[in-house]
Structure formats: structure tokens, C-alpha cells
Amino acid sequence: MDDFLINALLAGLGIAVLAGPLGSFMVWRRLAYFGDTLAHASLLGVALGLWLQINPVIAVVFSGVMLAVILLSLQRYKQLASDTLLGIMAHSALSLGLVVVALMDNVRIDLMAYLFGDLLAVTQQDLLWIWGGGAVVLAILLSQWNKLLSATVNEQIAEVEGVNVGLMRALLLLLLAVVVAIAMKIVGALIISSLLLIPAATARRLSRSPEQMAVFAIVFGAISVVLGLCLSWYQDTPAGPSVVVCAALQFLLIHSLVKVQK
Amino acid sequence: MTTLLSLNNICVSFDDRMVLDHVSLELNRGQITTLIGPNGAGKSTLIKVILGLISADSGNIARASKLRIGYVPQKISLDESFPLTVERFLKLARHSSKAGLTKVISQLSISRLLDRQMVRLSGGEMQRVLLARALLGEPQLLVLDEPVQGVDISGQIELYQLIADIAQQIGCGVLLVSHDLHLVMAGTDHVICLNHHVCCHGEPESVAQHPEFARLFAQNERQQLAVYTHHHVCDEHDHEHHHPQPSSEENN
Numbered sequence: 001m002d003d004f005l006i007n008a009l010l011a012g013l014g015i016a017v018l019a020g021p022l023g024s025f026m027v028w029r030r031l032a033y034f035g036d037t038l039a040h041a042s043l044l045g046v047a048l049g050l051w052l053q054i055n056p057v058i059a060v061v062f063s064g065v066m067l068a069v070i071l072l073s074l075q076r077y078k079q080l081a082s083d084t085l086l087g088i089m090a091h092s093a094l095s096l097g098l099v100v101v102a103l104m105d106n107v108r109i110d111l112m113a114y115l116f117g118d119l120l121a122v123t124q125q126d127l128l129w130i131w132g133g134g135a136v137v138l139a140i141l142l143s144q145w146n147k148l149l150s151a152t153v154n155e156q157i158a159e160v161e162g163v164n165v166g167l168m169r170a171l172l173l174l175l176l177a178v179v180v181a182i183a184m185k186i187v188g189a190l191i192i193s194s195l196l197l198i199p200a201a202t203a204r205r206l207s208r209s210p211e212q213m214a215v216f217a218i219v220f221g222a223i224s225v226v227l228g229l230c231l232s233w234y235q236d237t238p239a240g241p242s243v244v245v246c247a248a249l250q251f252l253l254i255h256s257l258v259k260v261q262k
Numbered sequence: 263m264t265t266l267l268s269l270n271n272i273c274v275s276f277d278d279r280m281v282l283d284h285v286s287l288e289l290n291r292g293q294i295t296t297l298i299g300p301n302g303a304g305k306s307t308l309i310k311v312i313l314g315l316i317s318a319d320s321g322n323i324a325r326a327s328k329l330r331i332g333y334v335p336q337k338i339s340l341d342e343s344f345p346l347t348v349e350r351f352l353k354l355a356r357h358s359s360k361a362g363l364t365k366v367i368s369q370l371s372i373s374r375l376l377d378r379q380m381v382r383l384s385g386g387e388m389q390r391v392l393l394a395r396a397l398l399g400e401p402q403l404l405v406l407d408e409p410v411q412g413v414d415i416s417g418q419i420e421l422y423q424l425i426a427d428i429a430q431q432i433g434c435g436v437l438l439v440s441h442d443l444h445l446v447m448a449g450t451d452h453v454i455c456l457n458h459h460v461c462c463h464g465e466p467e468s469v470a471q472h473p474e475f476a477r478l479f480a481q482n483e484r485q486q487l488a489v490y491t492h493h494h495v496c497d498e499h500d501h502e503h504h505h506p507q508p509s510s511e512e513n514n
Contacts, residue, residue: 027341027343028341028343028344029341030341146354146356147356149354150354150356152344153338153340153344153346153351153354153380154335154338154340156313156315156333156335157333157335157338157392157395157396159313159315160313160314160315160331160332160333161355161356161357161399162356163356201343204343204345207345208345208347208379209345209346209347209350210344210345210346210350212345213345
């Protein structure tokens with residue numbers, strides 16, 4: 001097996017491990033559209049990173065955090081629903097990113113690579129970001145696991161019991177932003193949100209506890225990565241989209257085979 | 263009687279609208295206080311002030327030192343996508359011990375519910391489970407926001423009885439919020455009628471006779487209440503048919 005395929009596998013599996021638990025929280029808190037918006041806005045982050053000459057991962061995290069702050073403050077007005085606001089922000093940020101890139105004469109970036117990623121061009125440095133950054137994200141997630149769950153079930157009960165629910169909300173958005181930033185270069189902006197969403201949604205059908213759902217989501221994500229890369233290797237299909245197609249087929253299969261649990 | 267918490271002239275307004283207008287009250291150990299009032303009277307806001315979830319614009323709150331409060335919300339809007347058994351939900355409580363868990367499970371007889379999914383519970387089962395979660399922290403004050411919503415009438419009576427029994431067992435104070443008047447008053451020591459300000463307060467019978475109370479609630483509801491308390495007085499006491507006279511405890 002070639003090096004680049006092994007790197008692709010390691011990168012994809014790392015992202016699956018991160019996406020499982022965070023994607024589950026995304027589903028429980030109905031943040032699916034937020035994840036999507038985050039991914040769209042990441043292109044703006046990349047553009048800003050190039051313009052200001054800072055590390056693109058950090059720039060994307062920064063743009064994601066800005067997005068969360070803007071969303072949280074806009075939500076107070078309540079005149080427009082969150083999904084409307086997110087729709088506006090997602091497409092404005094994506095377009096603004098494209099415009100900023102076009103305005104920079106000396107920069108040429110491969111747009112397709114940012115939208116769909118390039119799993120087969122993973123470098124050692126990318127792997128370091130995924131597994132190193134990923135370990136930090138997982139450590140934070142595990143150390144706060146019960147508090148995050150409690151705040152997700154009911155914020156008022158959690159707050160009366162002494163959990164800082166505002167911090168938990170911010171922490172989840174921040175971790176999501178970090179994971180999108182780390183993963184976007186590998187699997188692309190349009191695909192990371194499906195890797196967060198689809199395995200978690202698949203896992204729901206089989207799970208009786210939140211921990212089970214997070215672990216199953218990791219397993220389904222990993223299977224999608226392996227099958228998708230195989231498809232890409234043998235049939236010469238684009239790697240990222242192949243992974244998503246496998247995840248979607250898995251979702252359909254599980255949901256039609258397994259009956260709803262009472 | 264130990265005072266657990268007292269509010270003094272609490273005012274809260276949202277967007278220049280006065281929601282709580284100089285509200286003062288006292289919650290005591292071993293006492294069940296019922297907070298009633300029409301929809302939009304500021305009951306939920308008052309609860310949040312008491313729980314410390316929002317702060318008042320003016321006035322002050324005195325809490326007994328290290329006061330442990332247990333809170334039972336109206337409902338929890340758990341997403342269907344969240345797989346959570348009753349047992350796991352109870353174990354999410356921040357200050358729970360194994361012994362405490364066993365105790366509340368038997369107190370509320372919910373052992374058969376432990377393996378059930380939270381989203382599949384009926385209204386009455388959900389309220390018991392939420393009550394159990396609140397009791398895990400060994401509260402000195404139990405705050406319940408409309409605890410009988412979605413529960414049928416016989417279930418409501420049972421649930422109120424359960425709350426009263428447990429409160430007596432563990433010797434905690436109880437604050438109960440309700441907008442319906444049919445059953446709440448039976449086991450209550452003290453009633454506070456709220457419509458942004460405290461309209462009247464006192465023992466159930468005296469509040470039921472208060473003109474402000476009559477103005478706030480429809481005549482037929484008041485009659486049902488009167489029938490019910492009358493009935494209950496007969497049941498529990500001397501079986502003599504006398505109608506309770508309004509006491510002189512009311513003010514404002």
C-alpha cells in the first residue's frame with residue numbers, strides 16, 4: 001500500500017474519531033445547520049489567513065468563533081429565526097471568502113480542494129494537526145462530558161446544580177469550530193459537516209445511551225472512511241465525496257434494517 | 263421555623279415592562295408554599311430569581327447559607343435524537359451518591375422505569391423522574407414549576423400527596439407553582455397569589471375568599487376550589503360540616 005493511502009486512512013480515521021462525539025452533540029442540540037454554516041464560513045477564514053499571513057487552521061478557528069459570536073448576538077433580536085440567520089451567514093461568508101480570494105492578485109488557491117478537500121494529498125503536518133489537535137479536543141470533551149450532557153438535556157436543571165451552562169454552550173461551539181478547521185483541509189468544507197452529521201444520525205437508531213451513540217458514530221464514521229477510500233482507490237472517484245456516499249448508504253441501510261427501539 | 267429564603271421588594275422588568283413589582287416573600291423549612299396566578303403573571307420569572315438564574319433589578323434576596331435547592335422544571339424538551347435512559351439521566355445529577363440514588367428510587371417507586379428511555383415516559387412518570395433528580399442533591403428547598411402538567415386528575419392528586427409526603431420526610435421547604443386552582447391548595451400551608459405584585463397571601467381558605475383573588479380568577483374556578491377544600495377539610499378532620507371562615511391573615 002502506498003504511503004499516501006496510509007496517510008489518507010490515518011487522517012480520515014482521526015477525523016471520524018473527532019466527528020463521532022461532536023457530531024452527536026450537534027444532533028442532540030439541533031446544531032446541524034450551524035455546523036454547515038461553520039464549514040461554509042471556513043473558506044472566509046482561509047482567505048483571511050492568506051491575506052493576514054497567519055496559519056490557515058488558526059484563521060479558520062477564528063472565523064468560526066466570530067461566526068458563533070455574531071449568531072449568538074443576532075439571536076437576541078428574535079425577529080428572524082436561527083435557520084434564516086444561519087442561511088444568510090453561511091452564504092454571505094462563503095461568497096465573501098471567494099471575493100476576498102479573487103481580490104488578492106498574488107494568491108491562487110485551488111478552490112475545489114477547499115470545498116471538497118484532498119484526502120489523497122495528506123501531509124505529515126496535516127496528520128500532526130489532526131491527531132495532536134484532535135487529542136486536545138477529545139481531552140476537553142471527555143473531561144467535561146457529564147456537564148456537557150447535563151446542559152444539553154436541560155440547561156435550567158444543570159444551572160441550578162451548579163453547571164456553567166453558558167460556558168458549556170460556548171465550549172461546544174468552539175470545539176466544533178476547531179474540528180471543522182482541522183478537518184476542512186483534508187475532507188473539504190462541504191464534506192466535514194456531513195461527516196459530523198451522518199454517522200451520528202446513523203448511530204442514533206442503535207443506541208440506548210449517549211455514550212453508545214458517540215462510540216457508534218465513531219465506528220460508522222471510520223467504516224465510511226475506509227469504504228470511501230477503497231471506492232476512490234479502485235474506481236478513481238473523488239475521495240471526500242466517496243466517503244460521504246458510503247456514510248449515506250450506511251445511514252439508509254441501518255435505518256431500514258433496524259426497527260425503532262421502544 | 264427556619265427561614266430558608268426571603269425576597270424583599272424584588273423588581274424585575276423586561277423591555278420597560280414591569281414583570282415583578284416589589285415582590286416580597288419568605289420560604290420556610292417544613293412549609294409548603296403555593297404560588298398561583300394567571301398566565302403571564304410573572305410566576306416563572308419569580309422562580310428564576312429564587313433559583314438564582316436571573317438577577318433582580320432592585321430589591322434583595324437573603325438565602326440561608328449554603329442553601330441547597332432542588333428544581334423540578336415544567337418539562338424538559340429533550341430532543342428525540344437523544345438516547346437517554348432514566349437511570350443515566352439520574353446519574354447526570356452533579357451531587358449524587360449510590361446510596362442517595364437507591365433512596366430516591368424507592369421513595370418515588372420508579373425502579374421499573376430505570377431502563378426506559380426518557381423520551382418515552384408519560385407525563386406522570388416524567389414528573390416522578392424529574393422529582394427524583396431534584397431530590398438527589400438532598401435539597402433544603404424544593405422548587406416545582408407546574409409539576410402536574412400533562413397528568414390526569416387522579417395522578418395529580420397522587421403527585422401532590424407524594425410531594426407533601428416527601429417534603430415531610432426530608433423536612434425541606436417546598437415552593438409549588440401553579441396556574442390551576444383545583445387541587446393545589448389541599449396540602450398547602452401558605453398561598454401567594456401573584457399578578458406582577460403579590461395580590462394577597464395567607465392560608466388557602468383566606469386567600470380563596472379574598473376579593474383580589476376573586477377578581478383574578480373566574481367565578482366557576484373559585485367555586486370548584488371551594489368545593490374541593492371543603493371536601494378535604496371534612497376528610498381529614500372532624501367530619502363536622504362547617505365552612506371555614508376567612509382568617510385575618512391576609513394583607514395588601
